[in-house]
Amino acid sequence: MEYAAVEIDMGKDVDVERIVQEAQSAIAAVSDLDALARLRNSLLGKGSALGMARSSLGKMAEDARRSLGAAIEGARKEIEQSVDRQRKVIEENARTKRIEADRLDLTEWAEVVAPQRGHLQLVQRTRDELEDVFVGMGFDVVEGPEVETDWYNFEALNIPPAHPARGMWDTFYLRLGDPETVLLRTHTSPTQIHVMESGELPIYAVMPGRCYRRDTPDSRHLPAFHQIEGLVVDEGISFANLAGTIEDFTGAYFGSGMHSRLRPSYFPFTEPSAEFEVTCAICRGEGCRTCSHTGWIELGGCGMVHPAVFEAVGIDTERWSGFAFGFGIDRCAQMRYQIPDMRVLQENDYRWMRQI
Amino acid sequence: MKVPLSWLRDFAPFEQDVSVLADTLSELGLVVEGIDRIGDGLDGVLVAKVLDIAPIPGAEKVRSITVDAGRGEERIVCGAWNFSIGDHVALAPVGTVLPVGMEIAARKIRGVESRGMLCSAYELGLSEDKEGLLVLGNQDTVSPGTSLPEAIGIQKDTVFDLALEGNRPDALSIFGVARDLAARMGIALYDHWLDGSGWGGWDGRFDGEGSPAAGNGGTHGDDIVLRDIYTEDALPAGAPTNGSVAQVVVTGTDLCPRFTASVFGVVSVKESPSWLARRLALAGMRPINNVVDTSNYVMLELGQPTHPYDLDLLADRTIRVRAARRGEKVVTLDGVERVLGSRSTGPGDDLRDCVICDGDDILIGIAGIMGGASTEISVSTRNILLEAAYFQPMAISRTSKRLALRSEASVRFERGCDPYAIGRAVRRFYDILLKTYEDTSGDVMASSYGNGPGDTTPAGIAGRPVVYLGSLDTRGDLPRTVPIRVSISRLNGLLGTDLATQVIMDRLERIGFKCTMLPAGIPGSSGDVIEVVPPSYRPDVLREADVAEEVARHTGYSSIVPRRPRSPRVGRLTGYQRRRRLLREIVAGMGAFEAWCPSIVDPESHLAIGLRGMDVAVENPLNTEESVLRRSLLPGLLRSAAYNIERREDAVRLFEIGRIFPYPNADRVNKALARSIAQVLDEREMCGVLFAWPEDGVREALQLLSEISDTLGLRSFDIFQRGYTDKLPLYREGPSEVYSLAGLNPSRSGLVVVSSDMPVYSDANAGSASTSLELASALQPGTAVGVVGEVDPDVVAHFHAGGISASHPDGRRIGWLQLDLGLLLDAAPAKDEAARPISRYPSTDIDLCFTVPREIAAAKISRLLRTAAGDSLEYVKLIDVYRLDDGRDRSLTFRIRLSSLDHTLMDTEIAEIHSHCVDILERELGVTLRG
Incomplete structure (x- = not known):
């Protein structure tokens, strides 16, 4: 202007x-x-x-x-x-x-974009988390073979041939060697034997891995599953040490306020033996349907290494004692993510994997 | 095992709260899995008489019922049709909470007010019968309004369902549970059980029984043991004239170390009285007749199975115990024909099944597992031969497994019954059987109840319903209990406790262990050693650790104070484990989802990808489709990709880290079985990645390979591809599956090989705790660590993983990368870790465009360019690919970026490098610049 x-x-x-x-x-x-x-x-x-x-x-x-x-x-x-x-x-x-x-309407892009990264398998991730807890407690992580001989899976674990306790595991045998001498391990316990055979003491180790049992698949069982085994062999190791390790692990993995307790049980390779239960994660001990109103969920088995096992691997029981424990990795994942049917884990369905 | 509380209370005053008893049982390892409160929730339920049944207009499934439950007429809407006017049914009035958890409220159904519910037997928790209402059969004796429990005689009870471990045969009985529970709770068993008077006033023993440590009166060295029962009295019918009532022949006392036969005469075989039938039902067994029920009752109560035969149906009144001949057959009580000695159950199985035969050597039962139909007790039975034996636990276990036949008896025998408590069970059988003839007032028909064994007056004589005619007892080598030396300090050390010697001894003695303090100074004793003799019902207690468990159980696991041991180690993953985690992150970072595919696969899946060689077969697969161990990760991931593509996932990228199982040679298997090597198979942990991406998946596979190489700090890989690199040396580590191109497109796949001999990872933490993979040392340059390329289109089609659709009319090109992690993570050469300086001067690019025949690999050109460029090279990169029309040649444009650490490169230097590059390509490969 x-x-x-x-x-x-x-x-x-x-x-x-x-x-x-x-x-x-x-x-x-x-x-x-x-x-x-x-x-x-x-x-x-x-x-x-x-x-x-x-x-x-x-x-x-x-x-x-x-x-x-x-x-x-x-x-x-x-x-x-x-x-x-x-x-x-x-x-x-x-x-x-x-x-x-x-x-720009940012939500426009937010609606358009999708994660590009893939996802890690749930059981693997659970295994990593468990390993991390035990590494933090001073344990090594050791892996063993999935195909074992009768010796590692049974005999060295104080389960001689035809022992009725063999009925506790439905075994897949392999067509190698004489009949029923080579098998798919039914538990991670044979890795204990490998570790003890290697001769280096003391031992503080966890042994995660895949195991196999001849179970028809259903919502709670798959023929292949994952366990993590723990083994401590040192001088002066006691049942109280076992209870302490389980209790500390429970707090570290499941969170504070979560506790463990031991109940007498039976395994041929431990004596005394126990099953261990942890506070029910659903009701935090109050009692609910999941835990049958007990406030506790059974997680795994444990006990003091049976002297016959030490004898099988040539460890002097006068000087050394130890404990072992084991539980299902899949079961931890099932509890934590509340998976009603385990079979979904092997379907590898994108729609399912994406949300976990 | 089902344990009624009322039955436990026969043995000791367990008056505590049910939850306290349940917790104590669980803490003892007799884990309570369920508590059934019988009769709970039935208090308010009334007997109601049906007065009228009227249809409800418009309702087809329910009717309006008028009943009288002693409170005037009431109207209920009901959907059941199995009753009529005049019937007595069960009415749950408003406010009742039924045993199934259902709370009854007033409701309006189809416009009709319904105040209460007429119940089925299932809803009342009385049976599994859900069909229709419970209709009571006693209209005449019960008046409407009577409470239901009273009307049908239900007594309140609590039944614990216990899960028992295989090492506790002693707890497979009501008495055994009572014994353990009473000891833990500090309650004494009633005196009459302790002094033996509870067992019928008999000391509960055959001759020599009850003192195992003292031996069994001499072991029978021979196989055959033969005894007759003689009686002075004739049996009522068909008794042999020589006075012999029965014979037993045991062949093979190793299978049957103890066999007793006792003969009873009875007046009749009849239905069991209600108290007996009820107890069996509560414990989960079906009542049959008073003789069979008594046998079962004794087994449940004492843990000793017995088997009653109809003596008059036994040929020659003889029982023979022997090993079955291979292929021998018998029809068991369940009506199934069983073939014996037919199938091995595992190493150490001698295929001997112990069987029971009659005098004609005809099979009449499978020892310790199930009897035969031919000699079973019936209403016409008058003479009973009662078998009470100790069978070899392992033999029973094997036979039970072989025949896939388990029974209440076999479970007890295979875990190990008390071989020295058989007489007590026989005596108890006599007492209970006699009680079954008591009338409702409690009087026995007979005047001489309680005379017991030794009184041989025939049944029926002088009104006695049961007569004991005698027993015989054969013994082989019975297990003995062996004293165990227990060091108190070692026991406390093992448990982490500080229990006094006396406390330990008390706890053990309460559960039947005999403890003696050993004097100081005996060999191996530091003055704190006790000698412990376990009772004969605890065959599981063999050594010090077993005794420690008993002490811990009766101390309470929860009262042992937890103390975590301090590991002297620094916990750390091995280098392999750390790099494997990193690898998974890299692959997931590329957008792949981690899958878990079965390791037991269909052999067809290996054929489908053309993988040659033998499979490790599963001897007893669940089905034939999944019967061998996988030797490649490809089929599993292809199948998962197909699954997802079928569900309309567009971009499917999957990976798996898992083992493959190459077939071993016989030598390796033999060595593993002889324990000279620790592993049967050379299991290989592989990482397989599948790119079923709408774009060309091969490119992504190669991109991933380069990310892996870069992130893991590996030097670099070469691709060895057919038609390009045949002449180059190739080292192969491990089984052929590692470098098999099976299933891949032959012209679009190759081996991933190590291209340099730089130093391997040095990892102080690897040690013996590394993975199972057997690697000798660093890999040679040229060693194959895996494969990369495109999945053969025919294979893709076979697995239906192509996803042919409108958007992909030819199906997808699926990319594949499979790497052996043992080679890759443990032994592959790493980059030199020292960082190199970078130039401060400007860089210059030379872009060169060559016409390259398709037979010459691009990598070969870039390698030559790298050599030619010399010290000033930053990198050589292929920046453009253009396929020429003739289809034979390509135009490849490479960018060579140059710089110097100490000056700006001059034009003359650049020109020199340029011509050097061009010359060397022309000279070496005949490749020229594109005009």
């Missing part, structure tokens, strides 16, 4: 204040930067009211000149400042407009 120069009547008083006011309202009305530059020139240039007032100064008396000169200079500064302010306003408005025009 053009602004007409104010005619200054040379003889009259110059009303600086009015000039500034009129300039400011003119500036405030400008909304683009080019017009603002032009307006600035017309307000402050030679032909402007201020410019003419300034050129008239030379003819004025000393006193009047000084006071008017100061007023003109003050007015110029004020107008310059108004121009600057208005420039910022215009720039800000332009930016706001530009930014607003570029608006």
Whole structure:
């Protein structure tokens, strides 16, 4: 917008204040930067009211000149400042407009994108977490073969041929060697024998891995499953140490407020033997359907290493004692993620795996 | 095992709260799996007489019933149809909580107010019968409004369902449970059980019985033991004239170390009285007749199975005990024909099944497991031969397993009955059988109840319902209890306790162990040794640790204070384990889902991918489809991919880390069986990754390979592909499955080989705790560690994993990467760990575009360019591939980025490298710059 120069009547008083006011309202009305530059020139240039007032100064008396000169200079500064302010306003408005025009509904992308990463298998992840707890307690992680001889899976574990206790495990035998001499391990306990045979003492180790039993698949059993076995052999190891290890593990893995307890049980390779139960995670010990109103869930078996097992691997029972424990990794996962049917674990269904 | 509390209370005053008793039982290892409260919830249920049955307009399934339950007429809506006017039924009024947990409320059904429910036997917890209402048969004696428990004679009781471990044969009886429970609770058994008077005033022994440590009166060296029972009195019918009542011949006393036969005459065989039938039913057995029921009662109470034969149906009144001949057959009481000695149950099985025959050597039963139908007790039975024996536990176990036949008796025999408590069971049989003839007032028909063995007056004579005619007892080599020396300090050390000697001895003595303090100074004793003799009903207690368990059980596991041991080790995963976790993260990071596929697979799956060689077969698979161990991860993942594609998943990327099982040579198996090597198979842990991606999956497989190599800090891999690299040396570690290209597209697959001989990982933590994989040392350059490429389209089609659809008319190209983790993570050469300096000067690129025949691998060109570029090289990268129209040649554009550590490269230097690169390619491969 053009602004007409104010005619200054040379003889009259110059009303600086009015000039500034009129300039400011003119500036405030400008909304683009080019017009603002032009307006600035017309307000402050030679032909402007201020410019003419300034050129008239030379003819004025000393006193009047000084006071008017100061007023003109003050007015110029004020107008310059108004121009600057208005420039910022215009720039800000332009930016706001530009930014607003570029608006993005973030939820649009949030709805569009999907995770690109894959997922780790639930049992594997559970195994990692269990391993980490035991590593933190000073244990090594050792893995053993899945195909074993009768010696490792049974005999060295104090289960001689035809022992009725063999009925505790439905074994898959392999067509190798003499009949029923080579088999798929029915538990991770044979890895204990491998570790003890290696001869290095003391032993603080957990042994996770896949095991096999000839069970028809149902919601709680698969023919293949995963166990983690623990073995400690050292001087002066007692049943109290076993209870302490189970209790500390329970708190570390299941969370504080979760406890364990031992109940007499029977395994040929431990004596005394126990099963261990942990606080029911569903009701936290209050009693519910899952735990048959006992407040406890059975997790695994444990006990002091049977002297016959030590004898089988040549460990001196006068000097060394030890304990072992074992439980199902799949079962931990089942408890934790409340999986009603274990068979889903082997279906590898994307829809299921994606949510875990 | 089901244990009624009322029965336990026969032996000791267990008056504590049921939950206290249950907890104590569980703490003893007699784990209570369920508590059945009989008669609970029936208090409010009333007998109601049906007065009227009226249809409800518009309702087809329910009717309006008017009943009288002693409170005036009441109207109930009911959906059952099995009753009529005048019948007595059970009414649960509003507010009743039924045994099944159902709470009865007033309801309006089809517009009719129903105040209560008429119940089925199932809803009342009386039986499994859900069909129709319980209709009572005693209209004449019971008036409407009587409480149901009173009307049908239900007595309240509690039944514990115990899960017993295989090492506790002593607890497989009501008495055994009572004995353990009483000891733990500090309650004494009633005196008459302790002094023997409870067993019928008899000392409970045949001659010489009851003192195992003293021996059994001489072992019979011969196989055949023969005894006759002689009687002065004639049997009522068909008795042999020579006075011999029965004979027993035992052949093979190793199978049957003790056999007793006792003969009883009875006036009749009849239905058991209700108290006996009820106890059997509570314990889970079906009542049959008073003789069979008595035998079962004694087994449940004392744990000693017995078997009654109809003596008059036994040929020659003779019992023969022997091993069955192979293939011999018998029809057991359950009506099934059983073939004996037919199938080995495992190593150490001599195929000998112990059987019972009659005098004609005809099989009449399988010893200790199940009797035959031909000699069973019937209403016409008048003379009973009662077998009470001790069979070899292992033999019973094997036979039971062989025939897949378990019975209440076999379970007890295979765990080991008390061979020295047989007489007591026979005496108890006599007493209980006699009681079954008592009339309701408790009087016995006979005047001489309680005369017991030795009184041989025939049955029926002088009104006596049961007459004992004598016993015979044959013995072979019976197990003996052996004294165990127990060091008190070692026992406390094992348990982590500080129990006083006297406390330990007390706890043991309460459960029948005899303890003697040994004087200080005897060999092996530091003055704290006791000698412990376990009772004959505890065959499981053989050594010090077994005694320790008994002490712990009767101390209470929960009162042993937990104390975690301090491991002297620093816990850490091995390098292999750490790198395997990293590998899984890398693969998942590429978008793959981790799968778990079966290791027992269909042999067809190996044929389908063309994998040659033998499979390790499962001898006893669950089904023929899953009968061999897998030798490749490919079929399982293809199947899972097909599963997901079928469910309309578009991008399927799956991986698995798992073992494969190559077939071993015979030598290896023999060595493992002889224990000179620790592993039967050379199991290999593999990582298989499958890219069933709408894009070309091979590219992703190679991308992943490069990520793995980079992240794990491996030097680099070469791809050995048919048609490009045949002449290069190739080292093969391990079984052929590791580098088998089976199932892959021959022109689009190759081996992943180690391309450098840089140092291997040095891992102080690896040690013996590493994985099972058997690796000698660092790998040679050129060693195959796996395969990469595209799955053969025919294989993809076979597994239906192509997912042909409108968007993929030709199906997917599926990419595959399989790596041997033992080779990759334990032995593959690592990059030099020292970091190299980077240039501070500007870099320059030379882009070269060559016409390359398809027979020449791109990798070969980049290798030559790398050599030619010399010290100034940053990298060589293939940045463009363009297939020429002739189909034989390609145009490949390589970018060579150059820089120097100490100056900006000059044009002359760059020109020199440029011409060097061009020259070397032309000279070595005849490849020229594209014009």
